[in-house]
Amino acid sequence: MTDLFATSEPEASAGPRPLADRLRPQSLADVIGQQHVLGAESPLGVMLASGSLSSLIFWGPPGVGKTTIARLLAHETDLHFVQISAIFTGVPELRKVFEAAKMRRANGQGTLLFVDEIHRFNKAQQDGFLPHMEDGTILLVGATTENPSFELNAAVMSRASVMVLERLSTDDLERLAQRAEAELGRDLPLDGDARRALLEMADGDGRAALNLIEQVAAWKVTSPLDAAQLSTRLMRRAAQYDKSGDAHYNLISALHKSVRGSDPDAALYWFARMLDGGEDPRFLARRITRMAVEDIGLADPQAQAVCLQAWETYERLGSPEGELALAQALTYIALAPKSNGVYVAYKAARAAAKATGSAPPPKHILNGATSFMKDQGYGKGYAYDHDAEDGFSGQNYFPDGMERPQFYQPVERGFERDLNRRLEYFAKLRAKRGS
Template sequence: MADLFKDDTPQPAPVSAGQPLAERLRPRALGEVVGQEHLTGPQGAIGRMVEAGKLASLVFWGPPGTGKTTIARLLADAVGLRFVGVSAVFSGVADLKKVFAEARDHARAGKQTLLFVDEIHRFNRAQQDGFLPYVEDGTVVLVGATTENPSFELNAALLSRCQVLLVKRLDEPALDKLLQRAEAEEGRPLPLTDEAREALIISADGDGRFLLNQAETLFSVKLDEPLAPEGLRDLLHRRMAVYDKDREGHYNLISALHKSLRGSDPQAALYYMARMLVAGEQPLYVLRRLVRFASEDIGLADPQALVQCLAAKDAYDFLGSPEGELAIVQACLYLATAPKSNAAYMAQKAAWRSAKETGSLMPPMNIVNAPTKLMKNLGYGKDYAYDHDADEGFSGDNYWPEEMRPQTFYRPSERGFEKRVSERLAYWDDLRAKRNADG
């Protein structure tokens, strides 16, 4: 297992022509790390720790190719710690025990160890608990790296002993700086037009390692003239969007879709829905979310919203992909442009809460059925006012248990169809008050 560990403090590596471009351009100091100045700058959490010469246990949370491993190596160098790196993909309990034993030996000699654990979320709960005593007694300073939300993937006990630092997706200026370094390293510009260079940066999707690997491919080919975007697309393989359907990216995008719909922004809603479907999300999952939205955020403000979503589901079942996806688009646009109301959603919550609090109160005797003679004799259904026989089809009777005052769960908005519902309810309230006064 010796190749899984690196227990020497990192030093600037000699440059070898055989090394991958990304490795040759690996930063040699924290100040060379691009795109993470909010952490490595003088006012950043890492910058302050380095200035103080003392490092807390950390968890780096961020997407691939953003410098998490590099920062960890440079941190060890900056504060004079011994560096050991393990991968949760390849390491087990025996490997960790060996690391901790060696770390204790070095601690006795006055050299503390920075233990970097890549993909730390892949360790199970018991393995994560195994870090606790060694972090607490100072045997190691733990630096974990994860692409997943630590709140969901890491033990609360471990999280409480670590500071979580967000490593950001590299923006376009940071990626462009990486390309400039690559061109300086190679001593020549990339064989791309300005438009193709911009397309290359966008295709990296914030991943610096991917961008440098693509640049290395471009440097390795012989071209008669700079590539335009079309030629670049033909030469380089397409990068698939980072999207794990049971992970953080999934929940971020569905949340963005839902909130864009709620905010009546059809353009943004369509963009986030496209992100999900292009990345491989199941169309029926998206449709289920749209159906939910139609009831939760529109309701009776536009009763057709739910009909549109169910029709889109039927159309997709009938046509399949890709033709049926147009029906999903139609439903998405309908929801985004419909009047919004959460009155039905709030009414459900209030009614459910009241039902739990009031238990098994009996409805008024006059509105319960009397299928047997005994029940009739006991007064079931007696004096029931049949609304169709009343003036205007409205009796104004009381339908609440005797022990319970009438409640108002549903409060329609003044938007869309609910404005008419609101007017109708107000009319019935007035009529009920007049008839009760006359009675």
């Protein structure tokens, strides 16, 4: 019987093979990069040494070796390698995969099932792997470019070890280029600066690097090209960015924390990265305004107005001119004095409001609109602050019996220095008047 999805070894082809395929590592020792995962003392290295390989989830960007490592793991553990993609595989195909794995197991051979883009399976499909993982029918190796803690079921995560694979460094890509030159039998026709520029174009993606190298190696040139000549012949690879995926959240986090850390240069860098990735400037305008409210607040009350004006300017000018207004607002809030005093106070007040339930306001600050309400004590004893000394009565405005909290604690930065002095002034008056 023909084995379904049998892909233990790549099929031989009489046609020309791409450079990336010709340089596919034949053992884990040949893999470039990822030594934090593959080294002798790494989690995966220890598993292999002890002969106790468990199900795995490889999380990392494209072109860093997820598929290659999975294939080599199957080879080194004598497991049959089966590869499927969550994009093209439905429930009927999965059933066939599991049935074939059961037959294999009955004949004494295990199956390493490699699932590319595993995060694209829905919850029910992911749950379908569990019984076959638990009874040993398959050893699951999933690959994802998205954060597995958000995209994968807790049940699958609890039965698999997550291995984080990283973008290839420039040194890793240089080693890959040297292997490619050895395979091709000639050096790349590039000077030093152009060679570095070529590797930077790959943006940490080994497969992209080999594709670029293969293009350059085919050029017929009489002398090495410089970086400027290279840039006219090759388009820079688009940076990895998914407006609804992990990169989106990572970059907005980096942008926000750069502003909070008062680093305008870093903030502008991440802002530019997101724009280059195709992010909607309106989303950025909204987030920049939120930063002004959350991280600056009353330390610089003008910051919020600056952000709103920049947002309005963008709406009037559009792209790309309006993006400069957003960059100006971003620079302003990065350099503004920082305070989360109101943000913290707001959250504390919400928590206190929830905890105190439906405690009514004290009667002296209720409006006695009718004679009945006045008879009930509404408004009795209320001190009109404008008639009090210093325009401050010091009365209690919290529910009766509730201990007076202090939610808002301004910092000694920016305009909040003045607000802090006002709070201290009112606290002294309140104590003096015995409320």
